[in-house]
Amino acid sequence: MKARLSKEKPDLKAFTLEELESFIRALGQPRYRAAQIYSWIHKGVKEFEQMTDLPRELRELLANQARIGKMEISEVRVSRDGTRKYLLALEDGNAIEAVSMEHRYGWTACISTQIGCRMGCRFCASTIGGIVRDLTAGEMLEQVLVMQGDLGRRVSNIVLMGSGEPLENYDETMKFLEIVNHPRGINVGMRRITLSTCGIAPAIRDLADRRLQITLAVSLHAPNDELRDRIVPVNRRYPLRTLLDACRYYTETTGRRVTFEYALIEGLNDSLELARELGRVLRDMLCHVNLIPVNPVDDRPYRPPTRERVHAFQNILQERGIPVTIRRSLGGGIDAACGQLRRRHLR
Numbered sequence: 001m002k003a004r005l006s007k008e009k010p011d012l013k014a015f016t017l018e019e020l021e022s023f024i025r026a027l028g029q030p031r032y033r034a035a036q037i038y039s040w041i042h043k044g045v046k047e048f049e050q051m052t053d054l055p056r057e058l059r060e061l062l063a064n065q066a067r068i069g070k071m072e073i074s075e076v077r078v079s080r081d082g083t084r085k086y087l088l089a090l091e092d093g094n095a096i097e098a099v100s101m102e103h104r105y106g107w108t109a110c111i112s113t114q115i116g117c118r119m120g121c122r123f124c125a126s127t128i129g130g131i132v133r134d135l136t137a138g139e140m141l142e143q144v145l146v147m148q149g150d151l152g153r154r155v156s157n158i159v160l161m162g163s164g165e166p167l168e169n170y171d172e173t174m175k176f177l178e179i180v181n182h183p184r185g186i187n188v189g190m191r192r193i194t195l196s197t198c199g200i201a202p203a204i205r206d207l208a209d210r211r212l213q214i215t216l217a218v219s220l221h222a223p224n225d226e227l228r229d230r231i232v233p234v235n236r237r238y239p240l241r242t243l244l245d246a247c248r249y250y251t252e253t254t255g256r257r258v259t260f261e262y263a264l265i266e267g268l269n270d271s272l273e274l275a276r277e278l279g280r281v282l283r284d285m286l287c288h289v290n291l292i293p294v295n296p297v298d299d300r301p302y303r304p305p306t307r308e309r310v311h312a313f314q315n316i317l318q319e320r321g322i323p324v325t326i327r328r329s330l331g332g333g334i335d336a337a338c339g340q341l342r343r344r345h346l347r
């Protein structure tokens with residue numbers, strides 16, 4: 001366990017219930033205390049002192065032996081549609097972003113899985129400064145808890161679509177899924193969680209083997225290797241065929257359809273010929289396409305196509321029987337495009 005090897009006290013927020021149970025037993029305490037502590041942590045309580053159903057001596061022992069990881073809100077930007085974008089300060093001085101969005105069915109939390117990113121997708125702001133480090137499962141959970149605290153509402157859905165590549169931080173991400181899905185924790189159903197990846201094919205296969213019921217979203221952005229190599233550099237390692245085979249395996253193994261994200265960029269990947277090619281490539285797949293007019297990033301030349309072009313692109317896929325939606329653009333005017341608020345802060 002990484003946290004215990006360091007001189008620091010372990011962050012109990014990063015523990016699954018099982019890990020917390022062994023920690024509590026190692027302190028010579030009865031196992032059921034772990035469930036009580038777990039519930040408190042997931043209610044957002046930040047001090048052992050506030051865990052009023054624990055004996056005083058245990059609260060003191062915990063304060064000496066462990067900690068509860070925290071983040072502070074440095075800035076919140078609220079857009080007209082109610083979307084809230086947070087700049088969060090981590091204990092080590094780093095900053096990350098998280099977003100909450102209101103939908104008909106409740107609040108969705110969009111969280112980061114790494115500080116920065118090393119995938120290098122051309123139009124993405126998160127990748128501009130490279131990667132700083134992975135986030136821990138506790139830091140992923142804390143983003144959700146901080147937003148719940150700020151909203152005074154429970155989050156019903158979670159999307160791993162903030163900064164970072166979740167499948168590059170595989171173990172912590174899997175642990176996070178187990179923690180948030182736990183009935184004694186915040187208990188968000190697997191079907192209400194979406195994991196978005198730029199396409200680490202072997203990790204998609206591993207994920208499939210876990211047979212979780214999460215939605216897998218794959219950032220496709222191009223229907224052929226020549227173009228995808230240029231937009232999403234990881235394609236050079238895992239070309240389209242390898243990626244799509246992994247996606248088919250995901251569907252066969254889990255029974256879940258895959259979502260393909262396609263950021264439309266004017267003059268680069270938005271031609272109707274490419275729409276037809278995309279239709280051919282996805283013809284035999286159980287999938288759904290989400291078109292995202294690109295969110296312009298400072299100092300980058302990428303612009304969204306006109307609304308007419310977006311609809312024409314959508315129609316071509318629809319005519320070919322592929323379910324396709326255009327992402328409702330939330331958070332306009334608040335630097336909600338991935339990584340932009342943090343960048344502004346770094347300058």
Ligand code: SAH
Pocket residue numbers: 119121123124125160161162163164165166196197198199217218219261263292293294295296297337338
């Ligand atoms: N690394 C993962 C998850 C984070 S990015 C992935 O690549 O999927 C989440 C989604 O936002 C991806 O589809 C990504 O391509 C998209 N995205 C990043 N920057 C964007 C921008 N400026 N405009 C529109 N979509 C963007």
